[in-house]
Amino acid sequence: EAGVAQSPRYKIIEKRQSVAFWCNPISGHATLYWYQQILGQGPKLLIQFQNNGVVDDSQLPKDRFSAERLKGVDSTLKIQPAKLEDSAVYLCASSLARDGNEKLFFGSGTQLSVL
Amino acid sequence: GNSVTQMEGPVTLSEEAFLTINCTYTATGYPSLFWYVQYPGEGLQLLLKATKADDKGSNKGFEATYRKETTSFHLEKGSVQVSDSAVYFCALFTGKLIFGQGTTLQVKP
Numbered sequence: 001e002a003g004v005a006q007s008p009r010y011k012i013i014e015k016r017q018s019v020a021f022w023c024n025p026i027s028g029h030a031t032l033y034w035y036q037q038i039l040g041q042g043p044k045l046l047i048q049f050q051n052n053g054v055v056d057d058s059q060l061p062k063d064r065f066s067a068e069r070l071k072g073v074d075s076t077l078k079i080q081p082a083k084l085e086d087s088a089v090y091l092c093a094s095s096l097a098r099d100g101n102e103k104l105f106f107g108s109g110t111q112l113s114v115l
Numbered sequence: 116g117n118s119v120t121q122m123e124g125p126v127t128l129s130e131e132a133f134l135t136i137n138c139t140y141t142a143t144g145y146p147s148l149f150w151y152v153q154y155p156g157e158g159l160q161l162l163l164k165a166t167k168a169d170d171k172g173s174n175k176g177f178e179a180t181y182r183k184e185t186t187s188f189h190l191e192k193g194s195v196q197v198s199d200s201a202v203y204f205c206a207l208f209t210g211k212l213i214f215g216q217g218t219t220l221q222v223k224p
Contacts, residue, residue, distance in 0.1 A: 004158070033212075042119070042204055042214030043159070056211055091159065104212065106159040 004107035012113045018080035021110045025094030035091040082114045117142045119215035127221045136190040138205035146207040148188040153202045
């Protein structure tokens with residue numbers, strides 16, 4: 001079974017530039033999550049999709065971050081403009097159900113460095 | 116608000132030593148509790164879970180018991196191996212999955 005695919009693996013940008021991350025969840029998984037993991041901290045949920053609808057985006061900094069999940073499959077997360085404090089690993093995860101008791105499958109993440 | 120607190124790392128052990136990683140939580144209601152593991156260069160993986168009080172989750176020799184009275188979910192293993200070296204995250208679910216800060220385990224041969 002193919003896992004959660006993310007790209008790129010690494011990205012280095014300067015502050016005020018824009019960047020986009022891509023995620024392809026496991027086939028058939030209705031729920032997709034984007035997490036931000038700052039070095040030395042646990043992952044923090046940014047946004048949760050159920051199919052192509054947003055379930056929770058309460059911790060997404062909407063002035064600079066945006067995410068979409070067209071057709072309820074692939075998803076992109078964008079930052080525009082980036083700040084130094086956005087340096088982190090951005091993790092995508094998917095699951096069959098939205099109740100959290102189902103297993104979440106995580107991708108390897110995109111490591112973003114903002115200089 | 117809901118939160119998870121884990122013991123500070125890194126934890127350094129010799130092979131075959133006993134492992135305990137402490138995890139306590141604060142939550143309204145009755146959350147499900149999880150341990151996730153992140154091996155070097157890999158994504159997060161679910162290690163074990165417990166969905167109600169007194170449940171014991173177990174996998175790969177690791178165990179954790181859901182203790183409602185002490186709001187704890189400590190991770191234990193009787194005999195660690197070098198291959199267990201990783202970062203371990205405790206997490207709870209009450210509508211969304213909330214992670215602790217992670218504990219790095221280093222096992223030396």
